[in-house]
Amino acid sequence: xxxxDFAFVPATGFKDTTxxxxxxxxxxxxQMQTLLDQIKDYLNGTFQTDLAAELEAIVLGQIPDGLLTxxxxxxxxxxxxxxxxxxxxxxxxxxxxxxxxxxxxxxxINNAKTNxxxxxxxxxxxxxxxxxxxxxxxDSTGINAGASSGYIYDSVNKLLKVSPTSAIxxxxxxxxxxCSSADWxxxxxxxxxxxxGKSMLRITLKGYSKTGxxxxxxxxxxxxxxxxxxxxxxxxTILAANWNATDINAVDISLSSAIxxxxxxxxxxxxxSGGSTDRYSLVTSESDIYTSGLLxxxxxxxxxxxxxxxxxxxxxxxxxxxxxxxxxxxxxxxxTTAPTEAYIVSDVTLGSGALAYYISRDGGTTFTACTLETLxxxxxxxxxxxxxxxxxxxxxxxxxxxxxGWK
Numbered sequence: 122x123x124x125x126d127f128a129f130v131p132a133t134g135f136k137d138t139t140x141x142x143x144x145x146x147x148x149x150x151x152q153m154q155t156l157l158d159q160i161k162d163y164l165n166g167t168f169q170t171d172l173a174a175e176l177e178a179i180v181l182g183q184i185p186d187g188l189l190t191x192x193x194x195x196x197x198x199x200x201x202x203x204x205x206x207x208x209x210x211x212x213x214x215x216x217x218x219x220x221x222x223x224x225x226x227x228x229x230i231n232n233a234k235t236n237x238x239x240x241x242x243x244x245x246x247x248x249x250x251x252x253x254x255x256x257x258x259x260d261s262t263g264i265n266a267g268a269s270s271g272y273i274y275d276s277v278n279k280l281l282k283v284s285p286t287s288a289i290x291x292x293x294x295x296x297x298x299x300c301s302s303a304d305w306x307x308x309x310x311x312x313x314x315x316x317x318g319k320s321m322l323r324i325t326l327k328g329y330s331k332t333g334x335x336x337x338x339x340x341x342x343x344x345x346x347x348x349x350x351x352x353x354x355x356x357x358t359i360l361a362a363n364w365n366a367t368d369i370n371a372v373d374i375s376l377s378s379a380i381x382x383x384x385x386x387x388x389x390x391x392x393x394s395g396g397s398t399d400r401y402s403l404v405t406s407e408s409d410i411y412t413s414g415l416l417x418x419x420x421x422x423x424x425x426x427x428x429x430x431x432x433x434x435x436x437x438x439x440x441x442x443x444x445x446x447x448x449x450x451x452x453x454x455x456x457t458t459a460p461t462e463a464y465i466v467s468d469v470t471l472g473s474g475a476l477a478y479y480i481s482r483d484g485g486t487t488f489t490a491c492t493l494e495t496l497x498x499x500x501x502x503x504x505x506x507x508x509x510x511x512x513x514x515x516x517x518x519x520x521x522x523x524x525x526g527w528k
Contacts, residue, residue, distance in 0.1 A: 130159060230279055234259065234522055237468045241524035244466050248496060253526030254454050254508075263451050268485070271447035272514065275373075277363055281512075281520040283447045283474070285323045285439035286315065298349060298426040307343065307350050307389040307426065316440050317382035321517060323439040324388055325371040326359075337361050338392055340372050345385035349426040354378060354386075388438075447514045451523075453484060454508040460527035461500040465491045465510070467523050474516025480525060485509035499527075 131137040234257040245253040256263045258281060261274040273284050298307045316322070324340055338359040343350035357372040364370060380386070463480045479488035480497070483505035491497045510525050 233468070234279070237466075237522045237524070241466050244464065244494065244524070245526050248464055248526070249528060250464055250526035251460070251528040252454075252456060253524060255522075255524040256451065257522045258520070265450045265452050268450040269448055271445065272449050277360065279521070280470075281447075281449055281514065282518070283441060283445045283514050283516065286442045286445060287437060287439050298428050305389060305391045307387045309345070309348070310386050310388060310438060312380045312382050312384050312386060314382045315442075316380045316438070319380045319440045320376050320378075321373055321441055322376065322380070323371060323373050323441070325437040325439065326390070338364065338370075338390060340374065341387075341389040341391060342374050342376060343387040343389050345387060348385070350387040350389055353389075356391075441517045445516065449512045449514065449520070450485065451510045456482065456506040456508055456527060459504045459506055460508070461498065462496045463489070463491060463499050463508075463525065463527045464494070464496050465523070465525045466494055467512075468521040470519040470521065472517035472519070474514065474518030476515075476518050476520060477513040479511040479513075480527075481507075481509045481511070482527070483507065485511070 131140050237257060238255055241253065241255050244250075258274075258279050260276075260279075261281075264274070264281075271284050272281055274281055298309075322342060324342075326340065338361070339356045340359060341356040342354045344352050344354055346352070355374045355376045357374045359370050359372055460482055463482075465478045465480065467476070467478070469476055478491040478493065480491055480499060481488045481502065482499055483503045484507035487502045488509075488511055489497060489499045489502060508525070508527060510523070512520060512523065514520060
């Protein structure tokens with residue numbers, strides 16, 4: 122289908138002296154209206170019809186006749202199903218690229234922290250603060266660890282959160298399987314009552330060694346399907362650069378559906394990109410190495426699982442209790458004069474938790490609660506120039522960065 126070209130009748134219009142003699146027969150106005158009516162009839166008729174057909178062809182793609190039928194829709198759905206099935210079968214396209222690589226993750230974190238610093242400086246100028254301290258939490262050196270409690274510093278994602286509560290510490294007695302067509306290992310767990318309803322778990326694997334440069338290690342939680350890993354509920358990647366060969370490797374995994382007490386799940390270790398020499402070993406107990414499931418790079422997808430006898434992967438499962446809390450206190454900063462007002466800015470991920478902020482000018486003896494991005498009067502505190510900040514974190518809230526100023 123195409124839009125029909127407009128044409129005068131006769132084709133040369135007024136130039137056709139037979140149809141339009143000069144001087145005009147019947148009056149020039151009548152002859153002019155004849156041609157204008159031709160244009161009107163074309164626009165209101167042929168052009169509209171052709172244009173509608175063209176638009177329908179664009180929208181309907183393979184149904185240019187504009188007639189939707191059950192058969193045509195069923196055929197289109199079948200084509201979509203075929204494309205999706207082919208994509209899922211091609212694991213080189215999706216299995217090995219379902220996680221953020223090392224550089225992307227670090228860039229995302231660093232960009233967010235740079236933006237926070239810029240925003241904090243803007244707040245400093247806007248509120249005429251004399252001094253400001255910015256802790257983007259690129260490390261934990263600004264925290265007074267001895268005075269703080271109940272928190273952990275995530276050195277991979279560069280953030281602070283509440284310490285998790287242990288639910289399972291597994292060293293033996295549970296089924297382990299390996300994938301017959303990929304170098305994946307899976308450990309079965311049964312959810313405890315404390316894990317019920319949780320949508321995030323912290324998995325700690327005991328590392329032993331790696332050869333070569335290692336490779337990124339996505340750690341998954343799978344639902345159970347007939348005593349084998351079924352569908353993935355979520356994963357987090359341990360980057361090769363962060364693999365701890367002699368101690369624990371911990372990841373937080375957000376789940377697509379909440380845990381049910383008593384249900385079976387699987388912890389699955391699936392090596393990511395790397396060469397054939399980039400291997401890992403995982404510990405089955407505090408002193409033994411798991412040798413029959415030596416992990417290495419594989420681009421093959423898992424098609425079936427077989428039980429590994431006489432071996433159990435050493436791991437620990439923890440959860441974040443809604444009632445859990447942490448108190449984080451920063452090292453002191455020296456003000457040039459005793460401040461009367463304070464200001465706090467933060468970058469947080471609240472989840473279902475909460476954060477509360479406090480500031481002191483007398484070295485942490487007296488604290489005043491602060492509302493974010495609001496000048497708070499601290500003149501009632503004992504006079505002093507030793508500034509200390511405190512943050513209380515509850516539940517699954519996360520602190521990504523913090524800035525505080527005074528005047």
